[in-house]
Amino acid sequence: xxxxxxxxxxxSASDPHTTTTRAARTRFAPSPTGFQHIGGYRTALxxxxxxxxxxxxxxxxxxxxxxxxxxxxxxxxxxxGFKWLGLEIDEGPEVGGPFGPYFxxxxxxxxxxxxxxxxxxxxxxxxxxxxxxxxxxxxxxxARSEPPRYDRHCRYLTPSEIAAQLDEGxxxxxxxxxxxxxxxxxxxxxxxxxxxxxxxxxxxVLLKSNGLPTYHLANVIDDHLMLITxxxxxxxxxxxxxxxAITYQALGWEPPIFAHVxxxxxxxxxxxxxxxxxxxxxxxxxxxxxxxxxxxxxxALLGWSYDDKSNTLSREQLIxxxxxxxxxxxxxxxxxxxxxxxxxxxxxxxxxxxxxxxVLPFMERVEAEGGLPDSVARPLDxxxxxxxxxxxxxxxxxxxxxxxxxxxxxxxxLSYEPRTLIAKHMDAERTLDGLRRSHATLAALTGWEAxxxxxxxxxxxxxxxxxxxxxxxxxxxxxxGRTVSPPLFETMETLGRATSMARIEQAIEALAAYPG
Numbered sequence: 001x002x003x004x005x006x007x008x009x010x011x012s013a014s015d016p017h018t019t020t021t022r023a024a025r026t027r028f029a030p031s032p033t034g035f036q037h038i039g040g041y042r043t044a045l046x047x048x049x050x051x052x053x054x055x056x057x058x059x060x061x062x063x064x065x066x067x068x069x070x071x072x073x074x075x076x077x078x079x080x081g082f083k084w085l086g087l088e089i090d091e092g093p094e095v096g097g098p099f100g101p102y103f104x105x106x107x108x109x110x111x112x113x114x115x116x117x118x119x120x121x122x123x124x125x126x127x128x129x130x131x132x133x134x135x136x137x138x139x140x141x142x143a144r145s146e147p148p149r150y151d152r153h154c155r156y157l158t159p160s161e162i163a164a165q166l167d168e169g170x171x172x173x174x175x176x177x178x179x180x181x182x183x184x185x186x187x188x189x190x191x192x193x194x195x196x197x198x199x200x201x202x203x204x205v206l207l208k209s210n211g212l213p214t215y216h217l218a219n220v221i222d223d224h225l226m227l228i229t230x231x232x233x234x235x236x237x238x239x240x241x242x243x244x245a246i247t248y249q250a251l252g253w254e255p256p257i258f259a260h261v262x263x264x265x266x267x268x269x270x271x272x273x274x275x276x277x278x279x280x281x282x283x284x285x286x287x288x289x290x291x292x293x294x295x296x297x298x299x300a301l302l303g304w305s306y307d308d309k310s311n312t313l314s315r316e317q318l319i320x321x322x323x324x325x326x327x328x329x330x331x332x333x334x335x336x337x338x339x340x341x342x343x344x345x346x347x348x349x350x351x352x353x354x355x356x357x358x359v360l361p362f363m364e365r366v367e368a369e370g371g372l373p374d375s376v377a378r379p380l381d382x383x384x385x386x387x388x389x390x391x392x393x394x395x396x397x398x399x400x401x402x403x404x405x406x407x408x409x410x411x412x413x414l415s416y417e418p419r420t421l422i423a424k425h426m427d428a429e430r431t432l433d434g435l436r437r438s439h440a441t442l443a444a445l446t447g448w449e450a451x452x453x454x455x456x457x458x459x460x461x462x463x464x465x466x467x468x469x470x471x472x473x474x475x476x477x478x479x480x481g482r483t484v485s486p487p488l489f490e491t492m493e494t495l496g497r498a499t500s501m502a503r504i505e506q507a508i509e510a511l512a513a514y515p516g
Contacts, residue, residue, distance in 0.1 A: 022054060022229075023051075023054050023055045023056035023057075023229075024050050024051050024053075024054045024056040024229050024230045025051065025056050025057050025058075025059070025226070025227050025228050025229045025230070026047035026048070026050055026051045026056065026057075026058050026059070026228065026229070026230050026231075026232060027047065027058070027059040027060070027061050027223070027226065027228050027231070028043065028044035028047055028048075028058075028059075028060055028061070029060075029061040029062070029063045029219065029222070030044075030062065030063065030078055031062075031063045031064065031066055032062060032064050032070050032071060032074035032075045032078070033066055033069040033070060033071060033074070034071055034074060034275060035071065035073075035074055035077050035281035035282075035283075036074075036077070036078055036081060036281065036282055037273065037274075037275070037279035037280060037281055037282060038264065038273065038279065038282060038285075038295070038298075038299060038302075038334065039234075039263070039264040039272070039273045039274070039279060039334075041081060041085070041282050041295075041299060042261075042264060042299040042300075042302050042303070043232055043233060043234060043261055044082075044087070045085075045087065045296065045299050045300060046232050046259075046261060046300075046303075046304065046322075046327065047230070047232045048087050049300070049318055049319060049322035050230060050232065050322060050324065051090075052319045052322075053319055053320070053321075053322045053323070056229070057090040057091065058087075058088075058089060058090050058091075059089070059090060059091040059092055059097070059099075059102070059226060059228070060078070060079070060082070060089045060091070060092030060093065060102065061092065061102050061103075061104070061222060061226070062075055062078075062093060062102060062103045062104065063104050063215065063218060063219070064103055064104055064105050065104050065105060065208075065212040065213055065214070065215075065218060067105065067212070075093070077281065077282075077283055079092075079093065079094055080283060081282045081283055084282075084283065084286055084292050085282075085292045085295060085296055086292055086296075086315065091226075099225060099226040099227070104212075104213070104218050104222065105212065107218075107221075107222065108211060108212060110221060110225070111207060111211075111212070111213040111217055111218060111221060112207070112211060114217070114221050114251065115174045115206060115207045115213075115217065117251065118174070118176075118206070118247070118250055118251070119174065121250060122177065123176070123177055123246075123247075123250035124174050124175060124176050124177055124206055124250075125154060125155050125157075125174070125175055125177055126154065126157075126162060126165075126166075126172040126173075126174060126175075127150070127153075127154040127155075127172055127173050127174070127175045127203075127205075128154055128157075128165045128170045128171070128172045129150075129153055129154060133153075134150070137150070137151050137153075149202040149203075150175065150202055150203050152203055154172075154175070155175070155177060155203060171209040172209060173205045173206075173207060173208055173209050174205070174206045174207035174217075175203040175204065175205055175206060176203055176204050176205075176206050176216065176243060176246065176247065177203060178198065178201040178202065178203050178204070178242075178243065178246060179198040179201070179246065180198060180199055180201075181198055181199060182198050183195050183196060183197060183198060184196045184198055184201070184242040184245055184246060186241040186242055186245050186258065187257075187258070188238075188241075188258050188259060188260055189230075189257055189258065189259040189324050190259050190260065190261070190324065190327055190328075190329050191260070191329060194238065194241065196241075196242040198242075201242060201243065201246075202243075204216045204240075204243050206247075215240075216240060216243050216244065216247065217247065219231075219244065220244050220247045220248055220251070220253075223256055224248070224251070224253045228256050229256055229257065230256055230257045230259065231256045231257070231258050231259070232259045232261055233258075233259075233260060233261070234260065234261060234263065235260040235261060235262055235263055235329075236263070236272075237260060238260050241258060241260070259324055259327065261303060261327060262303045262327075262328060262329055262330055262331045262332060263331040263332075264302050264303070264331070264332050264333070264334055265331050265332065265333045265334065266278035266279070266333075266334060267333065267334055267335065267336065273334050278334060279334075282295075287400075288398060288400055289343075289362060289398030289399030289400030289401065289402075290339070290343050290398060290399075291343055291346045291347065291358070291399070293314070293315070293346045294339065294342040294343040294345070294346040295339075296315060296318070297311075297312060297313055297314075297318075297342050297346070298338065298339045298342045300313065300318050300322075302332040302334075303327055303328055303330075303331075303332040304322070304326050304327045304328070305326055305328070306321045306326065311342075312342070312345060340397045340398070341397075343397055343398055344396065344397045347393065347396050347397070347398075347399070348393060348394060350393070352386050352389070352390055353386065355386070355389050355390075355393060356382060356385055356386040356389055358399050359385075359389055359399050359402045360380065360382070360385065362399050362400050362402055362403060363380060363385065363402055363403050363406070364378050364379060364380060365403070370400055370403060370404075371403050372403045372406075372407055372410055372411075373407060373410075373411055375411065375412070376407075376410045376411060380410070384409075384494075387494050388406050388409045388410075388494060389402065389406070391486035391487065391490055391491060391494060392405045392406055392486055395486070408480045408481050408482065408485075409494065409495065414480070414481035414503060414506075415481065416477060416481040416482075418507075418510040418511050418513075418514040419514065420477050420483060421435070421474045421477050421478060421507055421510070421511050422474070422511075423469060423470045423471075423473035423474055424469075424470070424473075425470065426466075426470050426474075428511060428514055430466075431474050431511060432508065432511050432512060433464075434460075434464060434466065434470070434471045434474055435474055435475070435478065435504060435507055435508050435511065436508060437460055437463075437464065438457060438460060438471065438475055438504065439501065439504045439505065439508065441456050441457060441460050442456075442457075442497075442500070442501060442504070443501065444456075448492075448493060448496065448497045449493060450487075450489035450490045450492070450493040451489070453489045453492060453493070454488075454489045457471065457472070457475075457489075472488055474507070475488060475492075475504070476488050476491075477507070478503055478504045478506075478507035479491065479492055479495060479499075479500050479503045479504065
């Protein structure tokens, strides 16, 4: 492949850098041979944003012709993923539309018609080669250090030879009769023009022996009949682009505008993000406590940028700003730490009631699945839980963090080593005295507000000749069982007088019996 400025040879339509001024009809056409991950949905998001930015439509089409490898539940998961992300589908399997059906296996008769049209025009031919012969040809080519591809054996069969094979009931596939000389130029909205030497092209299979199409035929026919104006797809399809351009020309159709978006790379090494290299199904992020707004914002910046300052963009801002001119060609790298940052940011933007609604399902899971200890009664008190979550909201990175972070607010008894009550530069005796004096100070309060508790205990710190951290560390461990927690006095206010005082008493007893 090489870059060219020879516009006379172009097989793609209008100038791609003027395409976002008209309404775009885009599509996402996954194969249900696995569950889609962030890489696939990123391409879908770009297509969706382009359609919304230009006032067009976004279609979902299921390319399910690889029936042997179809994974049960994959189609439902794709649709559920769009719903979770809040990306409305204008036409597709569930919503219908004027250009359905939207499953390729239900469009079989259409492909047969156009395959016959290509054969009649001399642009395709029937290939009767057996799998054994094809394997032998490939092995011989490899032995000669040649790239393995079809040797065009059946391309030059005479009409009588073809008729004889058909009379014998021989099975066949339909192959594209790719040109063997000259060049094919494909215009790409992200790369201008990509030139392919026709001598390097293979006669790709268009129709399989079972009558179902390959991607090379089906995507061309479906995109044309569904009036798709822009095809955004992974850059791995660049080598196949000339085959599709040739097929459009053979059928007398104007191609859509192609944009081959850059890969998303796995966190380690230079391999493409995939099931084997760092990817998980999109809906797994929902189970792990990610917010769809965070996923959307993060995905949008994988290969696209608004400017050198803006990181957090709402769905509406993304729609307003999206343009193909800002999509780069360099691969993006998946970075889970950055995704966690986005998720934490969006968690912090949630109103208390929203946060509680999102987090309660995680907290009420059974303990073995990451929820609160099974000893905690369900359902949780929503008002109390909301107060607890407000204290932890700043530190949460995922919704699934909440049960472990907040469990001390819900359990009856704490478990910790008494030595953790002793702060740095303190000993057991001075710590014990501080806890006892703190208990007495708190017991004398008429109310139980954080500000009053803090004021009285800071006075006590001065009386004892301590630093605040020396006393407050001991109190923090006493009431939470942890050395790190939300603000101490807001935590005590939320726990309540009875629970806080009881836990300080238990800490005093534990430390009094501590041998150190």
